Amino acid sequence: MKKNKTYFNWSSGKDSALALYHLLQDKNYQVDELITTVNSHFNRVSMHGLRKELLTAQTKALGIKASLIELPEMPSMAIYEQKMLETVSRLKNNGFTHTAFGDIFLEDLRVYRENQLAKQNLKAVFPIWKRDTKTLLHEFLDLGFKTIIVCANSKYFGEDFVGTVIDKNFINNLPNGVDPCGENGEFHTFCFDGPIFKEPVKFTIGEKVYREYDHPNTDDSICSSDKYGVWYCDLIP
Numbered sequence: 001m002k003k004n005k006t007y008f009n010w011s012s013g014k015d016s017a018l019a020l021y022h023l024l025q026d027k028n029y030q031v032d033e034l035i036t037t038v039n040s041h042f043n044r045v046s047m048h049g050l051r052k053e054l055l056t057a058q059t060k061a062l063g064i065k066a067s068l069i070e071l072p073e074m075p076s077m078a079i080y081e082q083k084m085l086e087t088v089s090r091l092k093n094n095g096f097t098h099t100a101f102g103d104i105f106l107e108d109l110r111v112y113r114e115n116q117l118a119k120q121n122l123k124a125v126f127p128i129w130k131r132d133t134k135t136l137l138h139e140f141l142d143l144g145f146k147t148i149i150v151c152a153n154s155k156y157f158g159e160d161f162v163g164t165v166i167d168k169n170f171i172n173n174l175p176n177g178v179d180p181c182g183e184n185g186e187f188h189t190f191c192f193d194g195p196i197f198k199e200p201v202k203f204t205i206g207e208k209v210y211r212e213y214d215h216p217n218t219d220d221s222i223c224s225s226d227k228y229g230v231w232y233c234d235l236i237p
Contacts, residue, residue, distance in 0.1 A: 003030035006098040006125065007091050010034035010066070012045050012055055014147040014166070015102035015128065015181055017191040018140050020062075022127040023100050024196060029125065031100070033065045035087060040070040048188045049151050049232040054203060057237060058190075061197045074214065081116070088120050100125040104133060104183045133181040134171055141168060145194035152187040154210065154229035161187070162233035163205050190235060206234035 006029045010016050023029050036055060037046040045055055052068075059066035069087050071080065091099075099117060103110055103126055114124050128136060140147075148165045156175050164170070166189065171180050178186045193200040212229045 001027070004028055004098045004123075005096045006031050006100055007033040007035055007096050008064075008100045009102070010036045010059070011102060011188070012036065012048055012050050012058060012191065013102075013189040014140055014145065014191050015104065015136075015183075017102075017145055017147070017194055017196065018136060018143075019100060019102035019127040021143065021145075021194070021196050023125065026127070029098060029100070031064060032096070033067060033091070034059055034062070035067055035069060035091075037069045037071055037083075039073055041073040046071060047151070047185075048190065049230075050190050050235065051237065053237045054190065054201065054235055058192070058201050061199050061201050063198055084116070085120075088117070088122065092120055092122060096122070098123045098125055100127060102128065104128055104136070104181060105130060106183065133179050133183055137166070137171060137180045138168075141166070143195055145191060146200070147189040147191040148235070149187050149233065150190045150235060151230050151232045153185060154231055156186050157231060159208050159210070159231055162208055162231045203235045203237055206236045208233050 006023070008016070008020055008023065008031050010020070020031065023031055038044060038052055038055070039046050043052045044050055045052070056066070067087070069083050071083060099122055101113060101124065110126065117124050146165065149162050152161050156178050174180065182188065192203065209232050210229060211232065212227060214227060
């Protein structure tokens, strides 16, 4: 049976890693490329604040071809969609028919993605969609994945939270209202080891910084207020 040629929208975090793990087990799909949006001003993964060098080391450890979509610091929706269209058009011309995401339960985001992709006759796949997030996190850890928190919404967390490696105790210590997988943008992670990695990604923990932002005009906003604060933990290759 011919496999569907698929590219994966790679965030560098735990949900992407688990979704990719499940997709690689599925005989219907062949994952030939990882796509990640990066902030061209800071040379870091969009939203996560991860250095591009660590993203490169990570995808190299995964052994899958990786490409970047470079965005300005605060892209308008028009710029965001234009950049995405350029990438999707290239992939479609190269024979890709499917694309996958690590989204879990954000309905509006899924509808947006599917509608945009349908215009290009591409089908979206969501390997961990509607799974219970507490169960997902336990599965992630049981499989041997390792991940560290690289940024967190200051509405819920302080400086000490970032730079923490997630373990089994993590779930029980989360504030009320915070999703175990941070699916509402409460926190983001960097996955550095696991069953889909050829070797662990090495890094050291750098400084922790606080930044405040205007609400971004993209489809993956961290929260719904006009301003929001984020704690970042810099990871050094």
